[in-house]
Amino acid sequence: MQSLWTTFPPQLVLAGSTLYVSQGSIYGLDTRTGKVRRQYAVSGSAALAFARGTLYLNVNRHPDSSVQAVRAHDSWALWSYQVAGPLAHAPTLARDGVYVSTTEGVLYALQARNGRLLWQQAVGGTSAAQWPTVAALIGRVLCVGAKSGPDSILSAYQPADGALLWSSHLSGTWFSLPIGxxxxxxxxxxxxxxxxxxxxxxxxxxxxxxxxxxxxxxxxxxxxxxxxxxxxxxxxx
CATH class of the missing domain: 2.40.10.480 (Thrombin, subunit H)
Structure with a gap:
């Protein structure tokens, strides 16, 4: 019998002696024993990143999606920011910013401390861009690959204000995380x-x-x- 769906493995994020697992809820496991240290309930599917004691979550739940920040040691919700459209992949983190993209081709920059919107930008400078990869911060440049109409593009942005620095054509429709x-x-x-x-x-x-x-x-x-x-x-x- 042919399977009608596939169950994907849970995402793992390592933070010191705690291994965070995203599978319905967010679980914090002791890396030595595997025991659950803490658990954070999420209403929707979540992709996560960790920095400086905080978990940052991209949570997709029809019909809305949100970026959330949670204090890791006690699961205290710090802030939440709602976006239009499903979020793609996990947040990209910089010292003061959280960068996320939607499958509809919009890139958001949020202040890491309070979730305030710093800027938003259509990927590649066009509203036709879709299915971007998770953004990667390379040096002082934010790089994103996305499909834009019949073409595909790799775009680079100024992290501080979202200014488009350049865009170059790609041949595929699905991309790896940019590295540099x-x-x-x-x-x-x-x-x-x-x-x-x-x-x-x-x-x-x-x-x-x-x-x-x-x-x-x-x-x-x-x-x-x-x-x-x-x-x-x-x-x-």
Whole structure:
């Protein structure tokens, strides 16, 4: 019998000696024993990130979605911000900002301390952009890959005010989390293409086909050779 749906594994976030698991509720597990230290109920599906004692949650619940901040040690709700449309992936965190994107192609920047809206921007400068990847902060640039009409784009923003710095075309429709180092940003797509762009202006530096289908995220080696590691697989026969 063919399965009609797939159950995805829970998201894991490690914070010191506590492992946070998002599966219906948010569970904080003791990394040594596996026992549940704390639990936070969530009304909807949640993707999470952790920084400086706070859990930041992207919570999707039809018909609305919200970004929430929860104090980790006692599950105290610090703030909540409602957005229009489903949220994509987990929040991206910087020192003073929380960055989230919706599947409808809107990028939001919120103040980490109180959830106040700092700015919002259509991904790629167009309302046609959809299904963006989670934004990645690379150096002082916020990078987002998204589908925009018949094309796909990698866009870069100024984190402070959301100003669009540049946009470059991509070949795929689904993307890895952008990663970067040494003035470059790397991204892979579902067509098996790995692309490298210059971070300051978005110029394409190279593009390499590694597989017929990419099913995971690219990783950057910290060795001097700066090798980009890409889990990939070909389609099943």
């Amino acid at each position: 180092a040494a003035g470059r940003v790397y991204i892979s797509d579902n067509n098996g293409e790995v692309s490298a762009f210059r971070l300051r202006d978005g110029q394409l530096l190279w593009q390499t086909a590694v597989a017929a289908e990419v099913q995971s995220t690219a990783y950057l080696s910290m060795r001097p050779s700066s090798i980009v590691l890409l889990p990939a697989s070909s389609p099943e026969p």
